[in-house]
Each structure stands twice: as structure tokens, then as C-alpha cells.
Amino acid sequence: MPDPAPLLTPDLAPADLRRMTVPQMETLAEEIRQAIIAQVMASGGHLAPNLGVVELTMALHRVFDFRHDRLLFDVGHQCYVHKLLTGRLGMLPKLRQKGGMAGFPEPGESPWDLFAVGHAGTGISTAVGMAVGDDFEAGVRGRDGAETAEPHGRKVAVLVGDASIVNGVSLEGLNAAGTLKRQFLTVLNDNGMSIAHPQGALANYFDHVRVSRRYRGIKRRAKGFIDRLPGGEPAPGKPGLIEDLYQRGSDVMKALVRRGHMFEHFGHLCLGPVDGHDLSWLIEVLEEVRLINRPVLLHVKTTKGKGFREAEGDATRFHSPAAFRLVAVEGGSDIPRPATPSQVAMNACRVEHAKKGRSFTAAFADALADRMAADPSIVAVTAAMPDGTGLAEVARRHPQRVIDTGICESHAADLCAGMAKSGVRPFFAVYSTFSQRAFDQFFQEVSLQGLAVRVCMDRAGYVGGDGAVHHGFLDVSLFRGLPGAVLLAASDEPNLVAALRFMADRDESATFLRYPRDTVAEQPAQASVPPFVLGRANLVSPARGGHAGRPEIAVLAYGTVVQQCRSALAVLREHGHEPALYDARFAKPVDVDLLRELLGSGVPVLTVEDHALAGGFGAAVLEAAHAEGLDTRLVKRLAMPEAWAGPDSRDAQLGDAGLDPASIAEAARGMLAKRTHESVQS
Template identity: 55%
Template sequence: MTTLLSTIQAPDQLAERSLTELEQLAQEIREAIIGQIMQTGGHLAPNLGVVELTIALHRAFDFSHDRLLFDVGHQCYPHKLLTGRLGLLGKLRTREGMAGFPEPSESDYDLFRVGHAGTGVSTAVGMALGDKVQGQGFHSTDNPQGRRAVTIVGDASVVNGLAMEGLNAAGTLDRQLLVVLNDNGKSISEPQGSIAQRLADQDPLAHDWFRAFGLDVVGPVDGHDLAALEEALADVSQRDRPVLLHVKTVKGKGLEAAEQDATTFHSPKPFKLDGCRVEVSKGGRSFTAAAADGLIEIMERDPRVVVATSAMPTGTGVDKVEERFPERTFDTGICESHALTQMAGMAKAGLRPFFCVYSTFLQRAFDQAFQEVSLQGLAVRLCLDRAGVVGGDGAVHHGFCDVALLRSLPNAALMAAIDEPSLHAALELMRGYDAGLSAVRYPRDSVSERLGEAPPFRLGQARNLTPKVRTPDVAVLAYGPCALSALDAAEQLKGEMSVGVWDARFAKPLDKGLIRKLLASRRPVVTIEDHARIGGFGSAVLEFAQQAGLDASRVVRLG
């Protein structure tokens, strides 16, 4: 049976459809997204909530000509299905299929790769100004064929500092710009901060806040009422000034389980539906869960330990910590820079703060790691989840440069865990490390039980995982869980060569005595890490060798 969705190859085909057909199309889009995510996992609730809004936007604008910028890219699935990519949905979040975030290499309708929140207003302002400078900007009378600019902001990303900077610039424009505020009352978890609360309370001061930036405010409009959306868009699309359109939506719309628990169904693993019952696939025990339990354990022993996250309590395990210690746990919302600076203030006040954040999102707070933490000689502790390659979320979420960034900071102690016992041992060292910033990185993966208990972490000391190999033909220095893969390789090579494997544990400070010994033996040394080679652990080894006058010609870096 041919579906209406399968006939839509480009958005201009929506113009000829009736309201009844568009409502049918919305239902088919939801069914397609739910059906696929049941098989592969992916961002579910955010996309189910923006179906009618996306259809209405593509009817009101021509985004082959006009500009559409996403603020949080995980709302893009309906947009992709309306722009000719239904055939890619079956391989969602794979190299051969549809990326989980906007991807310009897929389609000209995707202008930016977007995975970090807060950027949409600023990129829209930039494109609006760029078009104006080139005489291509829309004006209702002077240039009605010009390009219009639209950005969709949602999942509470409007409270991000960069979003506010963008709004501040948007209000100065003397041309059309539309900011669509998709207000679903949610972040990834619960929204944080006073603006989110005022929007939830329908406080008029929330609209006044946007007006103070210089934007007209229209709405709120029911984001699931196509007729109401089209009427509002017909108005705001013709205004020659910046406008904020406030749209109220239900995150997870169309799937009762997602509507009732949008946090769990924000980006679920594959799941099954059995009537009203939902069964989500479960993997092994995760590093995230192990980190949460480790933090709870040290918080029980040390009343000075506090924990924070930036809108990611479920993703980082901080929700579990909060259940046990609500007064010592903080969710700042999507505000990584503020969170790290807040942690610096708490350290200055005499506490021992831990900031749980994805490696990729730490990039947004590097200036604070330098200025407010390192330069002050303060001890803030970073739990870097999703370090390394993260799979289906793709390039926008890979955590591949935290070592390179943090290695430059004076007195920083940088660690990697290979399993749960080593993670807990690293957390314990960090708890008592007051000389500067410290960090432990760990992947989006299940923990291995292969090695059992781990010896305590000692600053700048690696761990020999193959003590029975006295004079190895090849030495492997592995930073992070790839040490376990190195052990597998060493086992496979038995009989051909002997391989010694060390869990490096530290990228800073290095185990200099071990490196000296290995390089002096003139055996091949292989460094392995789930991080960019530039600036990573292997680079640190080469830098030390050069400074110490050691021959590093036999060092091979993998990363």
C-alpha cells in the first residue's frame, strides 16, 4: 500500500495537500519514526513533538531558498522525511543511512551539522546578515523574493548562554528573522532555571524577557494544530523585523509511553510495544551507572563532595546521585560554562565539586576550566562520560579532544578508567587531589568484569596488566578500555611474539619511569587511545621522549 509519506519527495509537494491529508501525513511520519526507533534506537520524543510544526514550516517557507537552522539537531527527523530522505530512514544513525542530526552532506536542506544546543539563533543571525550584505535578504516590499531566515529552538536550549547572546544580536536586526520557540516544558530531563519556570507558569514576564531583546512575540500557538500554525506563520513570515513565535508542543506526541515519560524516551534503545506495555532493550552494566555508584560511595564518606551536571542527569547517572543526596546535587540546565564556573565557586568555598559531563560538551566550558579553575589553583573534578567514539550520535557527539584540551592546564591530573574498579579508584584519587583540576574519562559502553579488583591509583603510575611477560618483544601503553583490546591482541599473538600491556591510567602526569625504561630497551612501543592522535596520550609520550632526549623512533601511535 502506497502511503502519503512515500509520495513526498520534496517539501513543495506539501502545498497541494488538504488539511485532512496533512493530518494523515503527520500520523504517517510518527508511525515511521516510531517503527524505526523501535528497531535501532534514536531520538524519539523530541521528533514526535515537532511533526505538525515541521510540516507547517515547510508549507510557509521554501527552504531550498530560505534558511532553516536547527538549534537542537535531534528534532530533525520529520524535516529529513519531508526533504526526500525516507529511503535513508531504514539505516538510521549509520554511515549508509540517515544521520541522527542535521547533516549537510546528506542534503542541501541541512545547513549546519548541529549537535550542541544554543547555536541556532546565532547561526540564523549570521546567515540573515550574510544574505543582507549580498542583497539577498528578504524584505516584504523591497525584496519579496529574498531569503528569509528561521531557527527552531527547543528542549530548553534557549537558556544556554550562547542562545542569549544570539537573541541579543537578533534584536538589532532591521530585517526578517523568525525564532520558533518549541516550548514542550522539557529539556532532556526536567528544565532548569527561572525562564523555564516562567514559561511553565505562563508568566507574561517570559514574553517580556524576549521583548527586552528587541523581538516581537507572537503566541503561544498550539504546536499540534496545523491550521493555527499556518495562520501564525502566514503573519510572522512577512514581518520585516525579528520575531519570536512561541509554540506549545507535547514532547513524545502520539506515543503514550513517550508522552508520559519523555525523559526515558528522549533517546531510547530499541524497544518493543505490547499493547500499552513498553519493553526497552537493556545492555550490560554501563560505565555511567558505575560512575554514579562510585560518586554515591564517596559522598557517603565525604560531606564536602558535591556533584553537578548540565541538563544530563539521566545521561550521566547524576539522577541516581540526586535521589540519595538531593541537597548536594545540582542540574544547571544546558549551561556547561556556567556549571563549571559554579563548580569553581563551590571549590573556592571549600567544597570538593565533581562535574559530570559528556566529553563533547566539555568543549563548551574549556575557557572556564582554564580561567576560573586552573589559573585560580582550584580543584574541580571532571567525570567525562561518552569519551571517545560514541556510535550512532556521530561526529557532533564524539569525545575526541578532551585530553588535548586539558593536558595544557597546569597541575591537571588526567585519568582514564578501563572498568568499574578502576573507575572507582580514579574517583577516590580525584576526591583527595587538591592541587588543580582532575578528570577521568570513560566510554559509552558496558563495564568489563575481566580483571576484577583494581589497585589504588597513584599519581603518574601505570598498571602492568601482563606481569608474567618479563621481556616483551612489543610494549603496549593503552589509555582507557582499549587496554582490554590490547590484552586480546596479545593473547592472539602468543607463539609469534610476546606482548606486554600496560594500563597507562594517566595522560598527565605520565609514568615517566616506565616510559624511560621501555624506550631505553629499544623495543617497539605502541600507544593506543580512543582519542584524536593530535594532542592525545601518544603525543604526550612523544613530547616527554623529546624533552628527555630519548629515542622515540620505535613508538607507534594508534588513536
């Protein structure tokens, strides 16, 4: 008998779910899980978060009509299932690659995606905004803002997961949502995890709230009783008896299970928790909840990594793994062999990750752990990213001196400020794109107080497959304006080690270090480098000849683009030019003495950085040159263009931005040609 046709097809649409039986939907759920697992094994991506929301996402799409209703995501990395249900299976083979499926909601990819979402805490507030906006558009309110009719039209649902409910913006959004007098559904996907293990009092609270079968039984018996009563079904435009009982008697029903849910105090009707993998029960609950014209928080318990043994056992490791494969472990062979389906089913296999070389994150972890061993006053802090920032490794060596605050960068920055005020030397490890979320704290509680908080920003510049939501291109322009702040960049591992030593010893002000999501050079050009000296660049490749001992052109590179510039210099020398390359090291303060030496002698200067042009390192060089009365016409800047870059490899993104060796060499040759032409003309 031939195998049945797959239910997961390239043209699958949510309307198809409404024609399926629950057993068919369960079959589709398994097909979706297998498709996601197979693709992430091939390309990497967010695995565990998506495996955990398969049934929940399917139930939402079956009950609501999101062609008309609103579906918003918090921590958008749990959107793969949503994308496969909305006709994007054909884009899955190029997951997080150019022209393929983005790893986060992306409105440019599909009208089913309302916001490009990559930061935690945003979903509830944007959902409140859409609810209010839809009501205004529907004429629900008069010009004076007073309510003139019962809310109607579009329903709103927001899916919140991976402990982002503890983010301060989420709580602000819940506070606002509680004032709505219309339907509004917040689905709290409680998987017992953040990106890593959740932290804080809220996490402890959720950990003690269990799915109640008694609650489910009470609900079903109550519904059956109400359906047998006259008035049990709502009349058009009016609340029915079941809704009235929800509103009047919800406290009584919940009291039969446990004390009231904490989010009731935010003005929400709180239901659950319910089993997030029981499709029939999810559908039944959502069909009832959809009719309630008031803010509702539905607490759903799920298993992160559901359906994949390795991810269920280690959800942190499989949150966003690189490509991997399953290899057989039976038979005693030393030669890895791909596991067969039967071996996978019998757990006779193991995971083997693709080897990519040593990362800057690993280099940072080792260097910081060594600093902590030498200096007992150092404490490391992360905001829910112990693995992504390398602090999980640091914690293995210094378990009492690593603090994970959960997904709340603003609190983490203030925590560091408080520790610094107390005499501790805090290092805050954070992604560049997430450091933006704590700008006000870096302004008020850190810089204004003159406190030495050390901010280490991973994922600076282009980040590859995560795309626009995670590119770190604003840290220099944001933090350079803070009085007293010192901004550094590491070009390779030895310079990263030297930068951390400089930061550890500096107690006068805040310091900000950037480095990319990339591998470090296996054999750095300089195994040992000179110590960092405030505001001093490092000459890494002098001119081999030149005129009167001067280079024809000087390249000042900030960060790891030093490596691209090194290759560009080889091209320039092949064409008979005599360039010099400097590792700028500092964007604030810049090396003014070097600028005087170069620009004062008429040497053109090319600045290169993987940061935005506006307000970046090149802008700092121009400002310093202008302040010194130097000829700024001799300065040309290469940086990230003012455009959103989609998913691709980091090397491809640098190439598209004109920051690859060939483009850098071409820019330098253009400057030299212009210089020659001007000399001839004069």
C-alpha cells in the first residue's frame, strides 16, 4: 500500500487546518517537526524553540483567521512553524540564507508576518497598539476617544515565549493591555526555559505552576452544563452565558485548582496552565477564549525541543545549534557513520556538530576566565545569554562569580552599576544589538556616575544568518557620545586578551569592547601584541619603502576588518604601492598624534570598519582631524551602508558592503589615483 500523501506541502495554508481532523493535524505536526529537524541539521537555526510550539501554533491558526485577525510574536525565533503553515515550505531549504526563509518574522517575506521581530519584550506592546489602531479604524471610538460601540472586527493574539514575559517592556505592555475593553489574547508559552535556564522570581513562580487535569475536567463539565441551558450560546453581538460566567465566576473556578494567577493583577482573565501539546484540548480552549471580549492571558505549558530527544535533554545547547548530524554509536567502529532511522528510534546514535574553528566567543570566555583567576574583584554578568556570550564556560571555572539576570538588559546594566559603586569590577557580556536596549542605563546609572562598568559586545558588525534583527551596527555611534566612555575593538585573539586586560585595569570610566560572530585566526599575525594604551593605534604592517620614509597611504582599521585590510595591502603592493596598516584599537579616543603625523605630512587615510558610517569610527577620525585643523579631504571612510542586510554569510555581507579585500584595495587605489591626478594638475 503506497504511503499517504504528505500533509506538509509548499502551498499549505491555515484554512487547510480547518478541514483536517485532529488525528490528521497530529500527523502534520510530526511532519513539521521532521522538516525542521532535517533543515536545522543541514544549515543550523533555532531548533528547540520551534519544536516546542508546533501544536500551539497549529491550534492558533485553526481557531483564528490571521488573514484578518492579528498574530504577533515575541522572541520571533519561534516562528518556523507559523511560516510552514503559511506556504513557505519552498523557502525552508535556504533557511537563514539569501533568498530563503528568514529565521525571524519578516514582513518583506510574507504578509502573514506583521513585524520583523528579533528582540525580546516587544510583542505585547505592539499587539496593544494594533488592537487600539484597529478599533479606531473600525469606528469604535469617537473623536474624543470615548468608546461608542462594543469592540468588534479583528481579534488579536500575541505569542510570548522563552521567558521574555520577564522583560520590563513585556510587563509594561501587560499593564497597558489590562486597560483594554475588547478581546485581547496573550498566550504565555511557558517551556520552563529562556534561551538558557530562566532566572529570577518569576521563573521560580512559573516553575511551580503545573498543568491541572482537574481544571480541565471542571472546564469541560461546566461547558457541558452551560450548553444545556437556555442562553448558553451567545446571541449575535452580545455576550453569552458562558462568557458571563467566565467574567463573573473565573475566580471561583481557579480557586478550585490553586490561588489566583499573578497576572490577574494586570487586569487579565488568567486561564490555565494547559498542556501545549494536546491539540484537541488546545483547540477547545482557544475556541472558547476567542469569544471573550476582555484581555485574557492563556498560560500554556510546553516542552522546549519536543519530539527530538537530544533537544529535549539539552534545550540550551539546541536552542540555536550550528549544522550537525546524527551518527551511529553501535558496533564499536571508530569511523562515524550516519545513523539509520531505526538507530535514531532506539537512541543508538549521537550528535556530531560541524567544526567551524575557534570562535571569538570562546576566545573571550577563556580570556575573561583567566582575568577572573588573577583578579578576585571581577564579576561577569549576562542577560539570559550564558552560552551565546561564552559565560557558561566562565561559570564552570568561577561558578559563584557569574550572574544571569534573565532577558532584561536594562536591569543587567543597572546591576553592574550598583556592583561597580560597591567596589566590584563588573564585566557585562551582551550582544551588540542587545546592548542598545540598555542605553538609558549606560547613560544615567553608569556614565553619569563615572562608574567603571565593562561592556563586552559580541556579535558586533554583520552576524550572518540571523539577519537585520541581530546585526550590531550602532554601538559606536550610540556610546561614543557618553562623556568619559572608552570604546575599543579587538582585531584577533591576542588583541582581545590585551583589550580585556586594559579594561580590567581601568577604573576611571565605562569601557565598551566590540568583537564579531566569527572565528579567530588559527595563527594570528602577531602572537603577542603590545599592551593597549589609551587612545593609541598599533602599527601592524609598515610601509616597505615609501617617499621620505612615509607610506603612500595609511589604512586605519577598527576591529576584525584589520584582517580584510591585511589582504587588501597585499593587492596594493602587487600594484607597486607602499601602504601602511594600523589597528586603530580605539574609536574613542582616536589616536590624534597619529593623525597629525599622517595628515600633517599629506598622507591619505582610509578608515575601515564594520559599523554604520554615521557616527562610527570614521566619523570620529574626521571630527578629530577637523578639531586639529588637519586636511579632512585626505580622509575616506569605508563602513556598513545605510541599508538593512538580510540573512547571508558574514563574508558575503561584508562583500556586499564593500568591506572585502578587493573592495578595500580598489578604494585605496582610487584615493591614490586621485592624489596623483591632483599633483599633476597643480
